[in-house]
Amino acid sequence: MSGTKTAIEEGVLPTLTALLVALVAGDLLILSYGQSPSEVWRLMLSGTWGNAYGIGQVLYKATTLVFTGLSVAIGLRAGLFNIGAESQLAAGGFAAGVLGLLLPVSLTPWLAIPVCLLAALLGGAMVGFVPGVLRARFGAHEVIATIMLNFIVLAFLNWAISATGLAVTETLHTPVVLSTAVPRLAAYVPMFHGSAANGTILLALLTVVIVAWLLFRARFGYELRAVGLQPMAAESSGIRVPRVWITAMVLAGGVAGLGGTNFVLGYKNYFEDGFSGGAGFLGIAVALVGRNNPFGVLLAALFFATLSQGGLAIHALVPKQMVEVLEGIVILAVAVSVPEVRRLLRSRPAKAAVTTPVQA
């Protein structure tokens, strides 16, 4: 009983407070534009959860965020701050898109799609591998490494499609490949007509379950969390810390890479330069608000997707920057109110032997 109680106290209340802080800040912002808060929030809800198309759009946006949020959460559980989900996401999408071009058109989707999914996983994993190794072998801080790698990878992808003739003339995207298309939800539920939501939602849900199992039920997850909590203690209990760091970053990169298939295989059926559009960075917020718990990440992704899609709906009344400000406030408020984030944001606790047990 007291376990549940602690979970609510530590897990839900701080997040709830943070969201309310953002809500009140949003009220004040809306008022500053001379609009009525209730009207704007009502419009936001009706444009997102108010109709099937809106729900579909929220689900589409949430799908990418689930992957990038999980990616950041895996890193954080291992004590690593993965800022590189943006480029891991893009690399995964690129790998899936380009491999789709190379596969013979006659190949059955039952084979072509899994192959492209694997490519996305590997593409992202490769990008995650680099900072993992740099951290494990040379002690290079993963925050710096992942940020810098973002620039390098995104510039490389930009070059790869525009300078090598991969892109269709006068556009920034590769040719459309229909043989690897993941079906849209609308193909089965006509209500969703027009929305970008597609079958990769199922992949996202599956990934949530697998990551949860891996983190909390598997031996590897135990090691990963032990390293995240106290690398020195983990090491002295026989865990090979550098190996865990590398594996964690590879896993984080691979999960983010899978997220690229939502756009590339599920929506447009081509890779477009810049398709990630910040979803990788928003993944940091998703992981923080989701408390690094895979199921929390799922809820947080839905929340941020609602904000993003709702931003379009309230355009008539307030500028789009309001939604960006709100996202920022949520992140700040979470950083202040959530205990383990506070702990994480403090300088790496070298002597912190007396950390309070983190709820799992």
Added chain:
Amino acid sequence: MSGRKSRSLAAPIRGDDLSPLMRPLLTALAVLTLVHGGLLFVRPASAPTLEASGTGPTVGVVFDMGGRGDKSFNDGAFLGADSAAAHLDARVQFIEPGDGSDREAGLRLLASERRDLVVGVGFIFSDDLTSLAQEYPDVNFAGVDFALATDAKGDVIAPPPNVAALKFREEEGAFLVGALAALVGNSKKVGFLGGMDIPLIHKFEAGYKAGVKHVCPECTVIAQYAGVTPEAFRNPSKGKELALSQYQQGVNIIFHASGSTGLGMFEAARAMGQGHYGIGVDADQYAEAPGFVLTSMVKGVSTAVYDTIRRVKDGTFKGGIFSYGLEEKGVGYIYDEHNRALIPDTVRARLLQLEADIVSGRIKVPSTRS
């Protein structure tokens, strides 16, 4: 902080069984809920209702990623729609997309509201406009800089009947500023600075070269591009570097079609000092470097958007390709109190004659590099 924490760890559990962290949180939660609840009832007197007043057509505009404030075509489209709101009673809603999927989502939102006209600003909307126009045959669409698709044989595929493709003959405006550059440049060399090396920008170069050669057959045009990626449109330092090297080769006037890369060109003109000028593009760029801007070749996105809204109001809207050139005042160049001193009356007269010749078809301006 740590002091409080250690105390809390050591503190005996009190009767109400609330950890000390919880108390302030619960208080905060209660206060915030109250404040939020209160604010929900605030209804500013100025708050306009959603159904804006006006009897004119309902219009939705989705901007390109650059969004408002680009001092170029997004702002042009905004001005066009805004003056339609003022003069035609149009009820306009603007949308600035966030990520790639928002482009279609924004257009779809406006189309599903059965607006009288939905405008996508930028060539990047061409795909989405085409597919949505087929899905909403009773809604009118317009695309600024709409890129026409071609079939396997290379023939242009016409846009759907409810899409107005607003295209500009930029080469005609470029022709005039080319002639101007050659006439007042005091040099046999004139410069051109392009952004990304793509056909859309080649149009500017082709017209500009033709204009230079028309008034000065022995002149040469030094044409350079900042790169082959979209980054080439937002790289002022590269622009400055290229412009400086052109000025040092004896060029006195450079025309740029390179987005914010061109800001570097104006910097270079300023650095070179007296006698060196840049020519702006899309909008009047005099303010970028007063005294060093010869003129700007302007593209009338606002005119095109306004015209389209007017046609919707008149009931004369129809789809198809709308080409804006000198004749439709869709392109042109700036001639005002800022640069009158730089352009002698004889040159102005010559340019007016050239303009008339292009409009009458006596001069044919090429739109591709030969």
